Amino acid sequence: MTATAKADHRQFTIGLLRGAGGALIFGIPMLMTMELWFIGFYMPRERLFLLLLVNIPLLVALARRIGFENTFSWREALRDAMIAYALAILTSGLVLVLFGVLTFDLPFREWVGKIALQSVPASIGAMLGRSQLAETDEDEDDGEKDGPMATGYAGELFMMAVGSLFLCLNVAPTEEIILISFKMSPWHSLVAVAASIMIMHGFVYAVSFRGTHQLNEHTPSWHALVRFTFPGYIVASLISLYVLWTFGRLDDTSWTQVLMSLVVLNVPGSLGAAAARLIL
Secondary structure, eight states, rough: OOOOHHHHHHHHHHHHHHHHHHHHHHHHHHHTOHHHHHHHSSSSHHHHHHHHHHHHHHHHHHHHHOOOOOOSSSSHHHHHHHHHHHHHHHHHHHHHHTTTSSSSTOHHHHHHHHHHHHHHHHHHHHHHHHSSSSSSHHHHHHOOOOOOTSSSHHHHHHHHHHHHHHHHHHHHHHHHHHHHHHHHHHHHHHHHHHHHHHHHIIIIHHHHHHHHTOOOSOOOOHHHIIIHHHHHHHHHHHHHHHHHHHHTTTTTHHHHHHHHHHHHHHHHHHHHHHHHHHHH
């Protein structure tokens, strides 16, 4: 094995370890959430299967930006995405067994449902492991891709969707989302929408977080609000609506309550969208 091949193998191995660490760190809140254990058992299998399918192109596109190693083709990105999924499945299964959530007397269907559901956020965490657990600044710079998802308007909106999906999957299964939506009045919901938009805009353009986007001095202040923040909130709203439907939160529910639940879930969803532009 040549020195270059050894270096590439070492880099890929380190990427795998970071991916496993990312799956564990970002997935542990959901792995310890009781509602997700139950939803993984009883949720309609067609909705679970659709969620798993939706996650694949998200991971592939994410791999083009922050895969386990520098990827130069969609084929390599697909490979990284499948590895991330495998790490997520393995990590989720081991943790659920460790916590006694999965036992050998449970039916196979319950094992599959619980692990499959948990593997979606864990797989995103596995991808985030490379960018967030990098040892040096040089490693982080290596994660910047020149591919189609690295820059551009569509890429920005995509990263917002990934961040929103990740946080929505954290909180959407909990009963608190429904409880809060019942407690809130219409005035509360209007304030929540305005606050979410302001926080999204402030996270990315107003405060000095690492990765904050700087506007050109000749660019009008409203430009980013109209071009990025408002569309980002719409993207987060669509993700929130999809996640609520996936977990059955919209079944046999009035449109008023659907809207209230959407507003509530979109508070963390919009935060996830804003944070994604900073860290991915």
